[in-house]
Amino acid sequence: MDSKIFKKTVANFLIGKGFSKKGSYYYLFFKDLAIVVGFQKSNFSNDYYINIGYVISELNSNLLTPRDVDGDVRARFSVELEGKKVDSFNLDKLTVDMLINAIDENIKHYVLEITSIEKLKLLLQENSIMLYQTKLAAKQLLKLE
Template identity: 35%
Template sequence: MDKKIFKKALEEVFRKFGFQYESNAFYHDDGSIITVITLQKSNFSNSFYINFGFLIKEESPDMIYPKEYDSDVFGRFTLELNGECCQSIDLDTVIIDDLLSAVTQFMNINIKPVLEGCLAKYFEINPKAVHTMSLRAKKYFKFNLNSSGNR
């Protein structure tokens, strides 16, 4: 698959979830959380990773277009492709319809609940994600820094 076709197809999926393309990333701003999705090209193959992050606006009011590494919580899409879970999307072997289905499924399960509810939903779905929280986010959510649960 051509890189241009890949990016255009993903843009269509992300737009259906309310994302806009700005500054080389896809953004959704619900007033309290900025969700960012970026594409990362592999240095070793014709593959891409899809990274995402959630930024708490109250904690970073001056940030308009954060990258996933600026976010309070970040992660990488894990997609089921060809019967396997993978984070790397090989453009030489992936079938566009399979890719779009897998990305939509990931969005519905992991990103949409945050867009429709709140960031706490993400931790309900992915409890291990607390390990990707910034210290700023842990303080915001009042996580006990010596354990993995809420106080």
């Protein structure tokens, strides 16, 4: 798969799930939270990462168009390749069907239920590994520190 097909497939899926696109990023905005998805090309292989950032409005009142790296909580989408769950999408090994299935699973896990900071807190409580990619201010606001 080439990078154009990869990006277009992911973009179409995200837009179909209600995301809007501005620049290189995809957004879902809620009252107290923005979810930002962005691509990151590997410097060492034909891989892409799909990064997700949860930007808490209360902590970022001046940030109108955040990037995924601005997320108070960050994560990466994953895919199963050759029997292993990995966070890099190797375009040489990926089919469109594999990509769509992986994006669908990640959206179900990281996006669909996360419509407020309270639901973000529940996601973090259920997936404590994500606390390693959570800023201290967010942990304190969510009373997880």
